[in-house]
Amino acid sequence: xxxxxxxxxxxxxxxxxxxxCVFKYYFETPxxxxxxxxxxxxxxxxxxxxxxxxxxxxxxxxxAKVIDLKIxxxxxxxxxxxxxxxxxxxxxxxxxxxxxxxxxxxxxxxLMTAACGEGAFFTPGINSIKLLDIEFPKSYTNEFNGPRxxxxxxxxxxxxxxxxxxxxxxxxxxxxxxxDFAELAYKAYLGGIDATKDDEMLSDVKYSPTKxxxxxxxxxMHKAEDKTxxxxxxxxxxxxxxxxxxxxxxxxxxxxxxxxxxxAMTIGLSAARMLSKHSKVPIFSHFDFIAPxxxxxxxxLTTQVMTKLQRLSGFDGIIMPGLGDRMNTTTEEVKDNxxxxxxxxxxxxxxxxxxxxxxWAGSLQNMYNTFNTKDxxxxxxxxxxxxxxxxxxxxxxxxxxxEAIEKNVGINEYAQSHKELANAIAAFGxx
Amino acid sequence: xxxxxxxxxxxxxxxxxxxxCVFKYYFETPxxxxxxxxxxxxxxxxxxxxxxxxxxxxxxxxxAKVIDLKIxxxxxxxxxxxxxxxxxxxxxxxxxxxxxxxxxxxxxxxLMTAACGEGAFFTPGINSIKLLDIEFPKSYTNEFNGPRxxxxxxxxxxxxxxxxxxxxxxxxxxxxxxxDFAELAYKAYLGGIDATKDDEMLSDVKYSPTKxxxxxxxxxMHKAEDKTxxxxxxxxxxxxxxxxxxxxxxxxxxxxxxxxxxxAMTIGLSAARMLSKHSKVPIFSHFDFIAPxxxxxxxxLTTQVMTKLQRLSGFDGIIMPGLGDRMNTTTEEVKDNxxxxxxxxxxxxxxxxxxxxxxWAGSLQNMYNTFNTKDxxxxxxxxxxxxxxxxxxxxxxxxxxxEAIEKNVGINEYAQSHKELANAIAAFGxx
Numbered sequence: 001x002x003x004x005x006x007x008x009x010x011x012x013x014x015x016x017x018x019x020x021c022v023f024k025y026y027f028e029t030p031x032x033x034x035x036x037x038x039x040x041x042x043x044x045x046x047x048x049x050x051x052x053x054x055x056x057x058x059x060x061x062x063x064a065k066v067i068d069l070k071i072x073x074x075x076x077x078x079x080x081x082x083x084x085x086x087x088x089x090x091x092x093x094x095x096x097x098x099x100x101x102x103x104x105x106x107x108x109x110x111l112m113t114a115a116c117g118e119g120a121f122f123t124p125g126i127n128s129i130k131l132l133d134i135e136f137p138k139s140y141t142n143e144f145n146g147p148r149x150x151x152x153x154x155x156x157x158x159x160x161x162x163x164x165x166x167x168x169x170x171x172x173x174x175x176x177x178x179x180d181f182a183e184l185a186y187k188a189y190l191g192g193i194d195a196t197k198d199d200e201m202l203s204d205v206k207y208s209p210t211k212x213x214x215x216x217x218x219x220x221m222h223k224a225e226d227k228t229x230x231x232x233x234x235x236x237x238x239x240x241x242x243x244x245x246x247x248x249x250x251x252x253x254x255x256x257x258x259x260x261x262x263x264a265m266t267i268g269l270s271a272a273r274m275l276s277k278h279s280k281v282p283i284f285s286h287f288d289f290i291a292p293x294x295x296x297x298x299x300x301l302t303t304q305v306m307t308k309l310q311r312l313s314g315f316d317g318i319i320m321p322g323l324g325d326r327m328n329t330t331t332e333e334v335k336d337n338x339x340x341x342x343x344x345x346x347x348x349x350x351x352x353x354x355x356x357x358x359x360w361a362g363s364l365q366n367m368y369n370t371f372n373t374k375d376x377x378x379x380x381x382x383x384x385x386x387x388x389x390x391x392x393x394x395x396x397x398x399x400x401x402x403e404a405i406e407k408n409v410g411i412n413e414y415a416q417s418h419k420e421l422a423n424a425i426a427a428f429g430x431x
Numbered sequence: 432x433x434x435x436x437x438x439x440x441x442x443x444x445x446x447x448x449x450x451x452c453v454f455k456y457y458f459e460t461p462x463x464x465x466x467x468x469x470x471x472x473x474x475x476x477x478x479x480x481x482x483x484x485x486x487x488x489x490x491x492x493x494x495a496k497v498i499d500l501k502i503x504x505x506x507x508x509x510x511x512x513x514x515x516x517x518x519x520x521x522x523x524x525x526x527x528x529x530x531x532x533x534x535x536x537x538x539x540x541x542l543m544t545a546a547c548g549e550g551a552f553f554t555p556g557i558n559s560i561k562l563l564d565i566e567f568p569k570s571y572t573n574e575f576n577g578p579r580x581x582x583x584x585x586x587x588x589x590x591x592x593x594x595x596x597x598x599x600x601x602x603x604x605x606x607x608x609x610x611d612f613a614e615l616a617y618k619a620y621l622g623g624i625d626a627t628k629d630d631e632m633l634s635d636v637k638y639s640p641t642k643x644x645x646x647x648x649x650x651x652m653h654k655a656e657d658k659t660x661x662x663x664x665x666x667x668x669x670x671x672x673x674x675x676x677x678x679x680x681x682x683x684x685x686x687x688x689x690x691x692x693x694x695a696m697t698i699g700l701s702a703a704r705m706l707s708k709h710s711k712v713p714i715f716s717h718f719d720f721i722a723p724x725x726x727x728x729x730x731x732l733t734t735q736v737m738t739k740l741q742r743l744s745g746f747d748g749i750i751m752p753g754l755g756d757r758m759n760t761t762t763e764e765v766k767d768n769x770x771x772x773x774x775x776x777x778x779x780x781x782x783x784x785x786x787x788x789x790x791w792a793g794s795l796q797n798m799y800n801t802f803n804t805k806d807x808x809x810x811x812x813x814x815x816x817x818x819x820x821x822x823x824x825x826x827x828x829x830x831x832x833x834e835a836i837e838k839n840v841g842i843n844e845y846a847q848s849h850k851e852l853a854n855a856i857a858a859f860g861x862x
Contacts, residue, residue: 045632048602048813051615052821058606080726083756102638103605107672109697110634117697117719118631121726122788124757171479174534175489184482200549201476203541207533241538242673242701243708266540266548268699270673277674288548292724292731295511295552300723325514326555357553382479390483 005038007049007057010065012098020098022067022135023115026298027095028078028128030087036125037066037095044119045103062103068096079298082127090127106143108269108313116301131301134308141346144273147316149282150349151342151375154316157258157282158194158231163406164368165194165377166398167235167354171385173199178208182216184391188384189224189232191395191420197235199381200263200286204240204248211251218256235284235317239263242271246278253280261319265289265306269313276314284317284354285310291321295328303329307337311351319379322355323367331370338371354379360428361401361411361421368405388427389420397424436469438480438488441496443529451529453498453566454546457729458526459509459559461518467556468497468526475550476534493534499527510729513558521558537574539700539744547732562732565739572777575704578747580713581780582773582806585747588689588713589625589662594837595799596625596808597829598666598785602816604630609639613647615822619815620655620663622826622851628666630812631694631717635671635679642682649687666715666748670694673702677709684711692750696720696737700744707745715748715785716741722752726759734760738768742782750810753786754798762801769802785810791859792832792842792852799836819858820851828855 023044029036041064049058073092078085104110116131123129147153155161168188170181185196196217204210217234225232238248238260245267249260262272264285276283293300303321310318320337321327327334334355341353353376355367360383367378378398387394400421404414415422454475460467472495480489504523509516535541547562554560578584586592599619601612616627627648635641648665656663669679669691676698680691693703695716707714724731734752741749751768752758758765765786772784784807786798791814798809809829818825828851835845835852846853 046603046605048604048817049606050603051607051611052817052819058603062606082759084759102636103632104634105636107634107670109670109672109694110632112697113631113670113694113719116723117694118717118722121722122752122757122759172477172482172489173479174477175480175493176482180482200544201534201541203535203538205533205536239538239540239544241540241704242699243705263540263544263548266543266699267701268673268697270698271701273672274674286549288544291549291552292547296727296730299727321553326553328513328515328553386479386483388483 001034001038005035007059008038008041008063008065010067010098012067015065015098017098018137018139019100019102020137021101021111021140023097023099023131024133025095025097025120026092026130026132027126028075028090028092028298029125030085030090030127031125033069033071033091033093037069037093039125040095040120040123041066041097043123044114045099062100064097064099066095067098070094079128079296084124085127101137101140106140108273108309128299130299131305133302134305138346141312141348144312144348145276145314146312146348147314147351148276148279149316151352152349154233154282154352157233160194162374163402164364164374165352166395167195167197167377167379168193168384168391168395169199169379169381170196171199171381173201173381176208178212178216181208181213182220184385185217185234186220186224187390187392188395189221190227191392192228192399193384193395195233195235195259197261197284198237200237200239200288203237210236210238210248211255214252214255214257233259235259235261237261239267242267245271245275249275249279257281259284261286263288264310264315269309272310272313272315282316283314284319285315286319287321303333304336304340307340311341311348315351317352317354317377319354319356322357322359323363323370324357327357335370338376342373342375352377359383361397361424362429364398364401365405365411383424383428388423393420393423396420432465432469436466438490439469439472439494439496441498441529443498446496446529448529449568449570450531450533451568452532452542452571454528454530454562455564456526456528456551457523457561457563458557459506459521459523459729460556461516461521461558462556464500464502464522464524468500468524470556471526471551471554472497472528474554475545476530493531495528495530497526498529501525510559510727515555516558532568532571537571539704539740559730561730562736564733565736569777572743572779575743575779576707576745577743577779578745578782579707579710580747582783583780585664585713585783588664591625593805594833595795595805596783597826598626598628598808598810599624599815599822599826600630600810600812601627602630602812604632604812607639609643609647612639612644613651615816616648616665617651617655618821618823619826620652621658622823623659623830624815624826626664626666626690628692628715629668631668631670631719634668641667641669641679642686645683645686645688664690666690666692668692670698673698676702676706680706680710688712690715692717694719695741695746700740703741703744703746713747714745715750716746717750718752734764735767735771738771742772742779746782748783748785748808750785750787753788753790754794754801755788758788766801769807773804773806783808790814792828792855793860795829795832796836796842814855814859819854824851824854827851
């Protein structure tokens with residue numbers, strides 16, 4: 001190895017790991033793996049570590065350092081072509097890099113610049129790279145509040161502790177007048193849904209101003225609470241220009257609203273952190289823009305990284321790509337993301353995991369089996385609001401599906417005595 | 432075609448195009464191209480266009496509509512594997528979709544949700560998709576201010592109109608104390624650089640608080656202005672949590688700073704729009720997080736889309752992946768991005784294009800020839816601050832390179848009588 005690259009390697013036992021975040025990457029290179037890993041450290045930290053004609057070295061304090069490196073195979077078919085990294089055979093490697101937190105501080109945009117900015121993605125010699133994970137030292141996460149309400153806070157509002165939650169995206173998602181939107185939500189509440197929400201495409205728009213929509217829903221939500229004896233939530237999508245969201249939040253709360261949502265990836269995680277410092281109600285995220293940088297198996301970021309960052313930034317509920325072919329996300333990846341929401345993490349509260357993707361009553365058993373916990377929420381749209389007998393029956397079909405699970409009865413058998421479930425199976429079961 | 436899909440097609444002459452943004456995509460599908468394009472429209476707008484048991488149709492007003500569709504080839508090798516879109520042969524198509532602006536309004540996060548959110552990237556039947564372009568109706572862009580200063584405003588500060596600008600990223604980028612950082616910037620100013628800037632990795636950090644760094648640089652910048660008789664700019668990176676950037680901007684301005692920078696992709700374009708409404712000085716963007724979603728040739732977004740959105744959001748200068756193998760960006764793509772900054776666009780001022788990537792004095796001729804305009808800025812780091820004789824010589828070498836171009840003399844010839852250029856060629860020319 002070139003002498004100048006040796007300073008970019010360290011044993012984790014020789015450095016104070018409280019001063020480092022650990023970035024774990026998969027990468028491919030046609031060149032020497034050790035030299036390339038060193039180059040990756042240089043590019044993301046101190047590519048020039050001294051001034052010309054000065055006797056100094058910024059690497060010990062500011063240099064990123066390889067603390068683990070494994071070659072996991074070779075391939076003749078690169079995942080992506082890079083003009084600066086061509087060869088006959090490409091090495092595949094997993095590297096853990098300890099990056100000094102002093103370089104970027106406890107700020108989400110700056111953390112992302114370090115972990116997945118120009119340094120990581122423009123390192124010469126690397127033809128493909130994927131950020132797999134970020135590990136944080138305790139001193140770092142201590143500077144974050146995390147979710148203000150979290151899973152526990154959401155359960156407390158609903159007073160539901162013993163089953164998965166059911167949240168419905170009101171559909172048609174676009175075009176409904178506030179009054180009509182509220183009517184649909186009302187029916188779903190009557191049928192037993194815990195929460196209804198705006199679609200990620202529905203925000204403070206002229207044909208349905210948030211103010212009117214929230215007012216209309218909250219009015220009927222309270223009526224449904226009285227009728228059912230159950231507490232309910234409405235999640236208002238306040239995604240907007242970032243300087244509007246506190247104002248929209250305040251308006252929602254003033255109208256009696258009890259939850260808000262941000263399209264996390266288009267508005268930025270920093271907006272969530274800002275909002276969560278201020279928020280009086282749980283904040284949900286929607287994953288909208290996540291696929292362009294997470295879909296490729298060997299390039300970009302993992303959804304796991306984004307889930308971790310969303311929890312850290314303060315989202316109380318995290319809507320994520322869920323199970324099923326349509327979402328193009330492996331079962332393992334969805335399970336990981338559910339676990340990242342729920343795992344113990346210092347003082348950072350758990351987030352409610354909300355895996356989404358064309359779910360309906362018939363999806364619940366598989367979700368429950370797969371996640372092996374009741375601590376998640378479904379988020380069907382059509383499965384409630386496209387039910388042939390309307391949203392009240394749609395919501396009821398899902399509660400019935402849970403009853404069947406609790407009683408350890410198959411849904412087809414349970415459907416024989418529950419017509420909403422039977423009609424859901426008839427409508428959605430062939431998928 | 433299925434009847435229900437016909438409503439997702441229109442002739443652009445039959446609809447009021449002032450009410451639509453046009454999203455242009457490349458996509459691949461193993462299925463029927465027309466049906467798949469219709470599905471793409473449904474998923475990004477009105478997947479359910481009526482309530483159950485109501486006689487209504489939201490498609491005419493709210494549905495996205497295919498206005499142009501071309502099959503451009505087939506392949507047996509899909510760009511990405513999608514579980515819901517497998518086949519033996521994949522059709523490759525280019526589609527233009529007119530999406531009603533009423534669905535999302537003149538808000539950047541919501542626009543992005545519509546153009547590249549769940550709808551576009553989770554449409555069943557599409558195994559790979561890339562957003563190539565967004566076209567805006569005049570009524571839409573009229574709601575945006577765009578850059579407050581723009582190219583013209585930056586030239587006016589510098590009083591330089593007849594050549595490309597030279598901006599240097601102070602290196603070492605990480606680790607310098609404010610006083611030492613300012614000394615390096617000072618030397619570069621003396622050597623003839625127009626602007627110096629913080630690296631994207633350098634923000635308001637403990638070892639170099641923005642307040643101290645800006646104060647130190649501005650002091651010496653004025654001294655250099657006095658000595659050289661030239662006006663200078665310092666671009667302070669104020670990337671931080673989004674609720675801190677206005678405060679940081681105000682602090683920079685109070686200290687006499689005359690430009691700021693945001694890492695556009697990690698902080699979000701909406702932050703730029705907020706800042707530009709407020710800003711007293713030109714705002715530069717850095718592309719840091721752009722690669723993960725633009726690198727793949729057939730998936731994600733193009734950098735061109737992001738350049739257009741950055742100009743719309745109000746960035747006066749746009750630092751973008753530039754020429755050269757290292758940046759993994761084709762020459763055509765860089766040229767496109769330069770043109771997108773400069774092209775006439777209603778009342779939206781031009782942004783200064785700043786293509787970056789390991790440039791030095793020897794890069795200038797090729798940049799000038801390629802872009803065929805003087806309206807750009809270089810942004811070397813090592814090419815100035817890694818010059819063997821120090822940053823003053825590094826800056827001088829670039830001004831000399833421009834003199835050679837103006838005099839129509841090759842740089843090797845010009846270097847015979849200009850030692851800074853000669854030493855730059857010796858240090859960087861072998862690359």
